[in-house]
Amino acid sequence: MAISPPPAAGRPVAELTVRGILLGGVITLLFTAANVYLGLKVGLTFATSIPAAVISMAVLRYLPGATILENNIVQTVASAAGTLAAIIFVLPGLVMIGWWQGFPYLTTALITGTGGILGVMFSVPLRRALVLDTPLPYPEGRAAAEVLKVGAGSREGAAESARGLWVIIWTALSSAGFAILTQTKLAVAEAALWFRAGRGATGIAGGLSFALIGAGHLVGLSVGVAMLAGIVLGWWIVLPILTAAAPMPAASVAEWAGTVFRNDVRFFGAGVIGVAAIWTLLRIIGPVAAGIRSALAASQARRGGAVLDVTERDLPIGLVALLALATLVPIAGLLWSVIAGGPLAGSEVLLIGGALLFVLVIGLVIAAVCGYMAGLIGASNSPVSGIGILSVLAASLMLVGLFGRGQPPETTQALVAYALIVTGIVFGVATISNDNLQDLKTGQLVGATPWKQQVALMFGVVFGSLVVPPVLNLLGSTLGFVGAPGAGPNALAAPQAALISALAKGVLGGNLNWAMIGWGAVAGAVVIMLDEMLGRAGKLRLPPLGVGLGVYLPMAVTLPVVLGAVIGALYDRWARRQADPEAAERMGVLAATGMIVGESLWGVAFAGLVYATNSDAPIALVGDSFEPVALGGGTILFLALVALLYRYTRGVAR
Numbered sequence: 001m002a003i004s005p006p007p008a009a010g011r012p013v014a015e016l017t018v019r020g021i022l023l024g025g026v027i028t029l030l031f032t033a034a035n036v037y038l039g040l041k042v043g044l045t046f047a048t049s050i051p052a053a054v055i056s057m058a059v060l061r062y063l064p065g066a067t068i069l070e071n072n073i074v075q076t077v078a079s080a081a082g083t084l085a086a087i088i089f090v091l092p093g094l095v096m097i098g099w100w101q102g103f104p105y106l107t108t109a110l111i112t113g114t115g116g117i118l119g120v121m122f123s124v125p126l127r128r129a130l131v132l133d134t135p136l137p138y139p140e141g142r143a144a145a146e147v148l149k150v151g152a153g154s155r156e157g158a159a160e161s162a163r164g165l166w167v168i169i170w171t172a173l174s175s176a177g178f179a180i181l182t183q184t185k186l187a188v189a190e191a192a193l194w195f196r197a198g199r200g201a202t203g204i205a206g207g208l209s210f211a212l213i214g215a216g217h218l219v220g221l222s223v224g225v226a227m228l229a230g231i232v233l234g235w236w237i238v239l240p241i242l243t244a245a246a247p248m249p250a251a252s253v254a255e256w257a258g259t260v261f262r263n264d265v266r267f268f269g270a271g272v273i274g275v276a277a278i279w280t281l282l283r284i285i286g287p288v289a290a291g292i293r294s295a296l297a298a299s300q301a302r303r304g305g306a307v308l309d310v311t312e313r314d315l316p317i318g319l320v321a322l323l324a325l326a327t328l329v330p331i332a333g334l335l336w337s338v339i340a341g342g343p344l345a346g347s348e349v350l351l352i353g354g355a356l357l358f359v360l361v362i363g364l365v366i367a368a369v370c371g372y373m374a375g376l377i378g379a380s381n382s383p384v385s386g387i388g389i390l391s392v393l394a395a396s397l398m399l400v401g402l403f404g405r406g407q408p409p410e411t412t413q414a415l416v417a418y419a420l421i422v423t424g425i426v427f428g429v430a431t432i433s434n435d436n437l438q439d440l441k442t443g444q445l446v447g448a449t450p451w452k453q454q455v456a457l458m459f460g461v462v463f464g465s466l467v468v469p470p471v472l473n474l475l476g477s478t479l480g481f482v483g484a485p486g487a488g489p490n491a492l493a494a495p496q497a498a499l500i501s502a503l504a505k506g507v508l509g510g511n512l513n514w515a516m517i518g519w520g521a522v523a524g525a526v527v528i529m530l531d532e533m534l535g536r537a538g539k540l541r542l543p544p545l546g547v548g549l550g551v552y553l554p555m556a557v558t559l560p561v562v563l564g565a566v567i568g569a570l571y572d573r574w575a576r577r578q579a580d581p582e583a584a585e586r587m588g589v590l591a592a593t594g595m596i597v598g599e600s601l602w603g604v605a606f607a608g609l610v611y612a613t614n615s616d617a618p619i620a621l622v623g624d625s626f627e628p629v630a631l632g633g634g635t636i637l638f639l640a641l642v643a644l645l646y647r648y649t650r651g652v653a654r
Contacts, residue, residue, distance in 0.1 A: 230550015
């Protein structure tokens with residue numbers, strides 16, 4: 001059976017249903033685990049709305065009474081929870097600085113959940129301003145709405161959702177299969193060549209990762225080219241200059257280049273990212289302020305007796321304010337538990353009062369900013385990590401203002417941890433508001449009831465906050481994080497968490513590498529000017545945040561993303577020549593999603609194997625001597641599989 005669209009008269013009963021919430025919760029388990037792994041590995045997460053909608057339609061069409069609105073609730077729950085996984089851009093920093101040995105379940109869930117609930121509450125009054133009374137395109141929200149409409153409108157739509165599900169399944173199985181092959185050592189996971197460049201050093205590195213190819217497809221050619229520009233700038237210009245100024249110690253070229261990259265180049269990238277984030281904020285202050293004024297005017301009109309259609313009914317603003325204030329109570333308790341009995345004891349009132357004010361004021365601003373950015377460029381491309389960087393700098397400077405510098409080491413560590421926890425709560429606001437308005441746009445386009453979606457968003461936050469801690473614990477205790485105590489050979493980079501914790505330590509300890517951040521800021525300003533010139537000339541843009549990520553992230557991670565962006569652009573060019581170009585492009589999105597999900601879920605399963613066997617290579621079949629064969633054969637197989645999967649997707653999309 002096909003899923004029913006809303007009838008011409010009246011509204012269907014099936015919208016916010018128990019089975020819809022439960023199905024959204026099940027999908028949440030898969031996509032949250034996948035997003036946690038991908039975010040820790042590469043510093044990117046993927047939007048889950050479209051794949052969740054496809055899976056929902058494929059399941060619900062066999063159940064009686066299913067409607068497009070119920071499907072919309074499912075994708076709303078799943079997308080909110082999957083987006084909340086971006087909290088991993090902050091929390092691993094607490095392990096990296098040695099404050100946590102693992103991820104305490106209740107504390108981690110509270111940080112994640114309270115920030116997420118505030119994100120939902122703060123975005124409710126912004127719906128009219130940033131969803132209805134705005135020209136913002138909301139690319140992912142519109143795409144998800146089109147998927148839902150196609151599935152609801154005809155048997156052909158139901159058939160498309162079934163084909164799309166098979167695309168996800170086959171690409172996920174292939175992605176997971178190749179990832180398993182790399183763990184047997186029969187194929188390499190990464191290849192790198194480091195060499196001298198004059199008096200300095202540089203190199204080239206790339207990973208054989210379907211997840212990175214899929215991520216590149218989803219972020220698009222503009223971001224991919226920007227990341228390539230960042231690779232050139234950071235790895236092939238700045239790194240050789242800095243290594244030439246720091247003669248090679250008694251170590252290999254790889255260790256020499258790696259040390260200079262970690263100590264200097266990544267802070268250069270942080271400068272680029274920081275300036276790009278500030279520029280983004282400055283550009284949208286005017287539109288956000290105008291949107292909020294529009295929302296307040298609409299609210300006043302409603303109080304004057306205007307009757308609203310059900311598609312215009314949000315959660316009552318009084319209830320929103322009450323829930324937001326009520327959420328501050330567990331936040332205060334959480335912060336008290338961090339301070340009590342430690343080096344910051346005795347300053348509870350000052351610290352907690354300052355933090356709550358910070359969360360309210362900065363959280364409201366961030367909700368508006370992230371909602372606007374998601375509407376402008378999509379939730380996947382929205383630079384929430386840049387918001388996290390600015391948040392931790394603001395939180396750290398607030399603590400410096402309260403306590404000054406030159407504190408004993410244990411006090412400084414406690415202040416860094418406190419700054420990271422406060423930033424984690426604010427980051428929860430950022431990630432959820434970044435996603436919520438996208439979902440509300442989808443709901444507007446399919447005729448959903450806003451308050452029911454907002455309730456579903458809260459369910460998504462709860463599901464996500466319950467899933468994130470055990471996945472983080474599993475990955476952290478088995479694979480570990482680069483730079484953290486006890487990290488193994490399969491350690492995850494957790495790039496944003498490493499940067500955010502380094503910034504907090506630098507600000508509070510007074511030893512931040514301001515020189516490289518300053519030079520990065522100068523480079524970021526140049527990139528911004530170049531991007532603006534390209535935009536005015538109607539050329540391909542060069543998003544400054546993409547350039548910053550290309551500088552900051554390891555090349556083995558970014559180069560495959562660039563390749564995936566090129567492949568995705570070529571696929572989309574082919575799709576636009578088909579009879580139904582939008583459907584063909586959607587199949588490409590689903591193929592890329594499957595690649596990410598398959599490898600990422602295997603990554604979580606592999607962490608379980610490491611934990612069960614207490615071995616870093618539990619399924620290795622060959623030793624290091626096989627590596628030349630694994631490199632050549634693995635590369636050929638990888639490229640062949642990528643080609644075959646896209647050929648299969650094109651066949652399904654015709």
